[in-house]
Amino acid sequence: MIINCLHNVLNNFKVEKQTGSKISFTIMRIILFTGKGGVGKTTTAAATALQAAKQGYKTLVISTDPAHSLSDALDMELSPEPIEIRENLWGQEFDAYYSMKKHWSSMRQMMLTIFKWRGVENVVAEELSVLPGMEEAAAFLWIEKYYREKNYDLIIIDSAPTGETLTLLTLPQVTKSWLTKAFPGQRLAVKSVGKLVRRTTGVPLDKGYEELENLFDKLQSIQEVMLNPEVCSIRIVANPERMVIQEAKRAYTYLQLYGYNVDGVVVNRILPEEAGGTLFAKYLTSQAKYLEEIEETFAPLPIFKVYHQGHEVFGLKLLEKIGEAIYGEEDPALIFHAESPIQIEEGKNNYIIKLRLPFIKEDDFEVNKFGDEIVIDLNGQRKSVILPRFANFLTLEGHSFEYPWLSVKLKKS
Numbered sequence: 025m026i027i028n029c030l031h032n033v034l035n036n037f038k039v040e041k042q043t044g045s046k047i048s049f050t051i052m053r054i055i056l057f058t059g060k061g062g063v064g065k066t067t068t069a070a071a072t073a074l075q076a077a078k079q080g081y082k083t084l085v086i087s088t089d090p091a092h093s094l095s096d097a098l099d100m101e102l103s104p105e106p107i108e109i110r111e112n113l114w115g116q117e118f119d120a121y122y123s124m125k126k127h128w129s130s131m132r133q134m135m136l137t138i139f140k141w142r143g144v145e146n147v148v149a150e151e152l153s154v155l156p157g158m159e160e161a162a163a164f165l166w167i168e169k170y171y172r173e174k175n176y177d178l179i180i181i182d183s184a185p186t187g188e189t190l191t192l193l194t195l196p197q198v199t200k201s202w203l204t205k206a207f208p209g210q211r212l213a214v215k216s217v218g219k220l221v222r223r224t225t226g227v228p229l230d231k232g233y234e235e236l237e238n239l240f241d242k243l244q245s246i247q248e249v250m251l252n253p254e255v256c257s258i259r260i261v262a263n264p265e266r267m268v269i270q271e272a273k274r275a276y277t278y279l280q281l282y283g284y285n286v287d288g289v290v291v292n293r294i295l296p297e298e299a300g301g302t303l304f305a306k307y308l309t310s311q312a313k314y315l316e317e318i319e320e321t322f323a324p325l326p327i328f329k330v331y332h333q334g335h336e337v338f339g340l341k342l343l344e345k346i347g348e349a350i351y352g353e354e355d356p357a358l359i360f361h362a363e364s365p366i367q368i369e370e371g372k373n374n375y376i377i378k379l380r381l382p383f384i385k386e387d388d389f390e391v392n393k394f395g396d397e398i399v400i401d402l403n404g405q406r407k408s409v410i411l412p413r414f415a416n417f418l419t420l421e422g423h424s425f426e427y428p429w430l431s432v433k434l435k436k437s
Contacts (some may be wrong), residue, residue, distance in 0.1 A: 051254055051255060052171060052174055052176065052177060052178070052179075052255065053177070053178045053179070053255060053256075053257070053357050054167065054171070054178075054179045054180075054181065054249070054250060054255055054256040054257075055072065055178070055179070055180050055181070055256070055257050055258075055259060055356075055357070056180075056181040056183055056250075056256065056257070056258045056259070057069040057072070057180070057181065057182055057183060057258075057259050057260075057261055057290075058183045058185075058258060058259075058260060058261070058275060058279075059185070059260050059261035059262055059268075059271075059272060059275070060185060060262070060267070060268050060271045060272070061185035063261045063262055063263050063268055063292055063293075064261055064263070064292040064293060064330075065089075065182055065183065065185075065261045066087070066089070066093045066094055066096075066097045066182045067097055067292070067337050067343065067346060068259075068261050068290050068292060068330075068346070068350070069085055069094075069180050069181070069182035070085055070094060070097045070098055070182070070343050071343045071344070071346035071347035071350060072085075072180055072347060072350065072351075072356045073085035073113060073115075073178075073180045074113065074340065074343050074344050074347050075344070075347030075348070075350070075351055075356045076112075076178050076180070076356045076357050077110065077111065077112035077113035078112075078344075078347075079355060079356070079357075080112065081112060081177040081178045081357055082112050082175075082176050082177045082178070083112055083113050083114070083176065083177065083178045083179075083180060084106055084113075084114045084115070084116065084170065084176045084178070084179050084180070085113070085114070085115050085116075085179075085180045085181075085182065086106075086115070086116040086117070086118065086163070086166065086167075086179065086180070086181055086182065087102075087116070087117045087118065087181075087182040088118055088163035088181060088182070088183050088184055089182060089183065089184040089185075090184065091184075092117045094115060094117055094182050095115075095117060096338055097337070097338050097343065098115055098338070098339070098340065098343070099338045099339040099340070100115075102115045102116060102117045103116070103117070104116070104117065104118065104119040104122040104123070109340075110340065114176075116166070118162050118163050118166065119162070120162045123162040123165065123166070124162075163181070164242075164243050164246050164247070165239065165242055165243070165246075167179060167181070167246055167250075168242045168243075168245060168246035168249075171246060171249055177357070178357050250284065251283050251284060253285035253359065253362045254359070254362075256284070256285065257285055257286070257287040257288070257359055257360070258279055258284050258285065258286045258287070259286070259287065259288045259289070259290060260272050260275060260276060260286060260288075260289045260290070260322075261289075261290045261292055262289060262290070262291055262292070262318065263291070263292055263293050264291060264293075264294060264311045264314040264315050264318065265314065266310075266314065269314060269317060269318060269321070270410065272289070272318075273321060273408075273409070273410040274410045274412075276322065277366060277409065277410055277411055277412060278412060280364055280365070280366040280367075283364075285359075285361075285362055285364075286325065286361070287325070287326075287359050287360040287361040287362065288325055288326045288327075288328060288360045288361065289318065289322050289325055289326075289327050289328070290328045290329075290330060290350060291315065291318055291327060291328065291329050291330065292330045293330065293331075293332045294311065294315070294329055294330065294331045294332060295307060295308060295311055295331075295332050296331050296332065299332070315329075320407060321407070321408070324361065324363075324365075325360075325361050326360045326361060328350045328351070330346060330349050330350055331349070333345075333346075363380070364380075365379065365380040366378070366379060366380070366409070373435065373436055374418075374421060374433050374434055374435045374436055375415075375418060375433075375434045375436070376431055376432070376433055376434075377398065377409075377411065377431070377432040377433075377434060378429050378430070378431050378432075379398075379409055379429070379430045379431075379432065380428050380429055381400070381407070381428055381429070381430050388402070389401060389402035389425075390402075391420070391423045391430070391432060392420070393415075393418075393419075393420040393432075393434070395415075395416050396410060396411045396412065396413050396414075396415040396416045397409065397410050397411065398411060398432055400430070415434065417436075417437050418434035418435060418436060418437065419434065419435045419437065420432070420433075420434060420435075421433040421434060421435040
């Protein structure tokens with residue numbers, strides 16, 4: 025057992041470079057960027073990838089967003105397979121149909137056959153042969169392949185908007201449930217029916233089902249990898265705007281709830297002071313307030329600030345400029361933070377929400393709950409924490425404080 029553990033640890037390491045007698049090692053890293061649609065995730069992901077490649081990491085930047093704007097950001101055509109962009113940098117845009125045809129043809133044929141038996145027209149059946157969440161699953165499966173093969177030092181994921189990202193990260197449980205409901209008898213029943221299907225249609229249903237099971241096993245495997253804070257970091261991209269910040273807060277809470285490590289926030293498109301004047305005076309005033317709120321809300325996460333460039337950002341030259349603005353002399357592949365500030369425990373009749381609040385030094389504050397939001401008032405200062413939506417139906421029962429943890433008890437209705 026000890027030998028197996030040691031083997032697994034060593035598998036996570038690869039030689040980065042050798043200088044004289046000195047050898048340095050690095051764990052293969054995965055960095056996922058998420059945030060509300062339109063905040064600049066693609067630009068940030070591409071800029072980070074360029075910065076990492078410049079520092080010698082063999083880097084792959086991949087898009088899981090069906091909108092696929094990574095090609096536009098890089099100003100070059102990408103494909104469903106990785107293509108080299110420059111030294112140490114590759115790019116890829118996922119395509120669910122391409123992945124199904126290349127890697128899971130038997131499974132796809134099985135799904136087509138089932139839908140045709142149910143009387144679904146051919147064109148519609150072709151669409152339905154991509155399982156629920158398969159667009160996101162295709163992304164996970166490619167990442168599993170790259171992680172297993174260890175061909176890259178760093179994988180950077182330009183994800184879909186926040187909601188779709190959370191779907192991606194919880195996909196293994198959802199798809200396993202789907203499989204159980206779609207095939208209640210599972211393998212035994214499929215094998216029995218498979219003989220009849222093979223005689224009448226030539227479609228190997230049992231082989232397709234095995235591919236389906238193998239797919240779900242891989243999804244669970246890569247989810248465990250992405251839950252490892254030494255391997256995977258999630259970075260939230262936001263703008264200094266009210267609705268964007270609210271969604272970023274909620275995403276942060278959900279990611280913490282599911283156990284994913286968030287190691288930084290990138291605040292994009294900050295309007296510089298010199299852009300003031302009459303037209304933007306009010307915007308700059310509100311922006312200053314929102315920047316302060318971001319600093320307070322996400323502390324102690326590092327906040328990376330990117331000022332508005334005054335024009336569209338696309339092409340390698342402009343992306344390099346953004347990458348330098350975000351990280352400066354920092355290594356973009358570093359883990360900038362690895363401590364969970366939120367813990368949620370479920371009891372028989374309540375939930376205990378534990379919040380790490382290092383800025384509170386005394387038990388002299390007020391805690392209130394409004395909908396799915398906990399609000400803490402201390403000496404005129406206010407901190408709000410947005411909880412998962414189910415908290416709307418819970419009532420505040422009480423709280424206690426043991427530095428630096430505030431425990432809030434929410435009663436089930």
